Amino acid sequence: METWLLEFPQMSQDALRAIKRGIDKGYLSFSRTYGADIEAVFEPVLYFLVWFEKLLLNAPWWLIILVIVGITWFAARRWTLVLGVAAALLLIGYFGMWENTMRTMAMILVCTLLAILIGIPIGILMSRSDRTQSTVLPVLDVMQTMPSFVYLIPVVMLLGIGKVPGLLAVVIYAIPPVIRLTNLGIRLVDREVLEAGDAFGTSKWQKLYDIQIPLAMPTIMAGINQTIMMALAMVVIASMIGVKGLGQPVLQAVTNQYFALGLFNGLAVVALAIIFDRVTQSWGHRMQTYRQGMGDE
Amino acid sequence: MSDTTISVRNLYKVFGDDPANAMKLVRDGVSKGELLERTGHVIGLSDINMQIERRQIQVVMGLSGSGKSTLIRHLNRLIDPTEGEIEIDGQDIMAYGEKDLLKFRRHNISMVFQRFALFPHRTVLENIGFGLGTQQRPKDEIKNRALRWIDRVGLSGYEDYFPSQLSGGMQQRVGLARALATDAEILLMDEAFSALDPLIRAEMQTILLDLQEELHKTIVFITHDLDEALHIGDRIAILRDGEIIQDDDPQNIIMKPADDYVADFMKDINRSRVVRARSIMTKLRGTETGPKINAAMILEDVAQVMGKTPNKASIVVNKQGDPVGRLTIAGVIKGMARPDSTGTRIT
Numbered sequence: 001m002e003t004w005l006l007e008f009p010q011m012s013q014d015a016l017r018a019i020k021r022g023i024d025k026g027y028l029s030f031s032r033t034y035g036a037d038i039e040a041v042f043e044p045v046l047y048f049l050v051w052f053e054k055l056l057l058n059a060p061w062w063l064i065i066l067v068i069v070g071i072t073w074f075a076a077r078r079w080t081l082v083l084g085v086a087a088a089l090l091l092i093g094y095f096g097m098w099e100n101t102m103r104t105m106a107m108i109l110v111c112t113l114l115a116i117l118i119g120i121p122i123g124i125l126m127s128r129s130d131r132t133q134s135t136v137l138p139v140l141d142v143m144q145t146m147p148s149f150v151y152l153i154p155v156v157m158l159l160g161i162g163k164v165p166g167l168l169a170v171v172i173y174a175i176p177p178v179i180r181l182t183n184l185g186i187r188l189v190d191r192e193v194l195e196a197g198d199a200f201g202t203s204k205w206q207k208l209y210d211i212q213i214p215l216a217m218p219t220i221m222a223g224i225n226q227t228i229m230m231a232l233a234m235v236v237i238a239s240m241i242g243v244k245g246l247g248q249p250v251l252q253a254v255t256n257q258y259f260a261l262g263l264f265n266g267l268a269v270v271a272l273a274i275i276f277d278r279v280t281q282s283w284g285h286r287m288q289t290y291r292q293g294m295g296d297e
Numbered sequence: 298m299s300d301t302t303i304s305v306r307n308l309y310k311v312f313g314d315d316p317a318n319a320m321k322l323v324r325d326g327v328s329k330g331e332l333l334e335r336t337g338h339v340i341g342l343s344d345i346n347m348q349i350e351r352r353q354i355q356v357v358m359g360l361s362g363s364g365k366s367t368l369i370r371h372l373n374r375l376i377d378p379t380e381g382e383i384e385i386d387g388q389d390i391m392a393y394g395e396k397d398l399l400k401f402r403r404h405n406i407s408m409v410f411q412r413f414a415l416f417p418h419r420t421v422l423e424n425i426g427f428g429l430g431t432q433q434r435p436k437d438e439i440k441n442r443a444l445r446w447i448d449r450v451g452l453s454g455y456e457d458y459f460p461s462q463l464s465g466g467m468q469q470r471v472g473l474a475r476a477l478a479t480d481a482e483i484l485l486m487d488e489a490f491s492a493l494d495p496l497i498r499a500e501m502q503t504i505l506l507d508l509q510e511e512l513h514k515t516i517v518f519i520t521h522d523l524d525e526a527l528h529i530g531d532r533i534a535i536l537r538d539g540e541i542i543q544d545d546d547p548q549n550i551i552m553k554p555a556d557d558y559v560a561d562f563m564k565d566i567n568r569s570r571v572v573r574a575r576s577i578m579t580k581l582r583g584t585e586t587g588p589k590i591n592a593a594m595i596l597e598d599v600a601q602v603m604g605k606t607p608n609k610a611s612i613v614v615n616k617q618g619d620p621v622g623r624l625t626i627a628g629v630i631k632g633m634a635r636p637d638s639t640g641t642r643i644t
């Protein structure tokens with residue numbers, strides 16, 4: 001029998017090596033040329049992240065808990081949730097994970113903010129043209145199925161190790177849901193309501209601000225919620241490229257087989273996830289009370 | 298006082314990928330069905346000509362799919378024609394650019410929708426103030442004027458409710474107030490009351506007529522319901538497959554339907570309640586005397602009056618009280634019967 005029937009007809013090792021080397025070299029020279037510029041672009045973000053992290057670390061713990069509890073109450077108006085959040089934060093502090101939690105929280109919030117600032121405009125653009133949608137959607141599909149570790153490599157090559165590459169990896173990994181659901185939410189707005197807007201002479205911008213975005217908001221909130229969850233997952237992984245926070249002890253625990261350390265920090269991540277999830281979800285829910293005919297409260 | 302506000306001339310609308318080409322066939326007289334079969338294009342409107350008078354209620358009536366919504370949406374250019382002219386207050390609205398069009402929609406024309414199309418995330422007050430918002434008026438003024446309209450449509454106390462918390466009838470009051478609040482002279486109503494229960498619908502008709510008594514808007518009112526058309530319309534246009542079959546005074550539509558299609562519409566109406574004395578009166582005969590009857594009186598009321606007197610005929614008088622014709626019992630009975638010259642079917 002022919003050999004190519006028995007064994008997969010691979011390209012030669014040399015050729016494969018040459019291709020990989022070519023790509024690596026090309027990217028390396030790209031990052032040598034532009035790395036500094038790209039880092040400069042992220043300078044303000046880094047500055048903000050550092051400032052915010054310091055703020056969280058330096059503020060008294062009880063003040064932070066009060067603020068978070070206040071936000072929870074504002075967003076959800078549910079006592080059970082408020083009490084749960086307070087208890088979770090107190091436990092985290094009692095088990096000595098306060099500082100790392102604050103670092104992770106700062107990172108998540110800044111990453112989410114960035115993802116929203118970039119993602120919502122992209123989602124809006126997608127909703128306005130079928131062409132844009134059909135080009136962006138496959139890209140998002142690839143981004144969401146690519147194993148998260150793969151993002152770390154080009155980012156590290158480009159920017160080295162530290163906060164900014166971590167931030168970039170997290171934002172890239174976490175941005176798809178917010179884009180997707182902004183697009184979807186706007187496309188789902190009732191056509192008759194839009195027609196009414198037209199009939200009263202709303203301009204494109206008025207329609208976007210007064211009708212489309214408010215009506216898409218619950219869907220956009222669901223996207224933001226998913227983005228936060230993904231950012232949280234990625235922050236742990238990004239500890240591999242020097243992002244400080246709850247991820248680092250977990251990484252340490254894996255390499256040294258410290259089960260308890262891994263478990264505690266893992267649970268802290270879970271607690272953060274639940275807090276973010278419940279707060280954003282109840283807020284999103286409360287935003288659409290008008291749909292259920294229940295009034296404002 | 299005849300004074301045209303809206304003038305539509307030779308208006309065509311063809312739906313499809315290449316309407317310009319399909320138009321050639323339409324102009325050659327290809328029918329709706331044939332055009333669809335040959336080119337996949339749908340004729341929405343075909344050679345529409347209409348003159349709508351200021352301060353009148355022009356009804357457009359037709360079965361579902363006859364092109365009513367398409368026609369009314371041309372008047373504020375939610376739909377652009379394939380061919381034809383639309384003039385409003387002497388202005389060619391097809392010549393409007395983006396800015397003019399927005400201005401026109403904000404100030405001159407407003408609309409009420411069949412399924413209300415209220416803004417679900419806004420309160421009643423905010424919905425009614427919406428048009429004033431697009432006119433960029435100061436907040437105080439918007440609020441005050443919206444409150445006034447809420448009161449006018451009988452929704453005081455519901456200012457802070459959301460549309461989903463209101464019944465259909467109340468929602469359409471909001472829709473009506475929202476449209477009236479902009480002070481536009483022209484009001485488009487696309488089957489505005491069709492989604493409502495009969496009782497609520499009658500109530501809304503009364504509200505509309507009461508408001509019209511005082512506001513004197515130019516109203517284009519679409520319906521598929523003849524009773525509604527006759528109750529509300531100063532003039533009725535009947536649409537079939539995108540063409541106007543008859544555009545006439547309501548009494549003429551009842552008494553002289555243009556064809557079987559129109560006559561078919563009439564067959565179920567209670568004629569004693571819609572036919573008026575002036576439509577069936579005959580010439581005066583010299584110096585006859587008898588009970589006086591208003592020319593605008595419906596036959597039911599005429600029968601009531603005549604049943605109480607021994608006179609053979611009654612005298613029809615106009616608004617000023619001058620005699621203009623006579624009416625006999627036999628004439629009244631004949632007026633209540635379906636005219637047998639046109640399309641009468643015993644069903």
Ligand SMILES: Nc1ncnc2c1ncn2[C@@H]1O[C@H](COP(=O)(O)OP(=O)(O)O)[C@@H](O)[C@H]1O
Pocket residue numbers: 312313339340341359360361362363364365366367368
């Ligand atoms: N956007 C469109 N594309 C294709 N056909 C349409 C479109 N809008 C309306 N039509 C067709 O035009 C005709 C008139 O529709 P419409 O004006 O909605 O009727 P009505 O309001 O009297 O029920 C129908 O045959 C309908 O299918």
Ligand SMILES: [Mg+2]
Pocket residue numbers: 365366367488
């Ligand atoms: Mg319709």
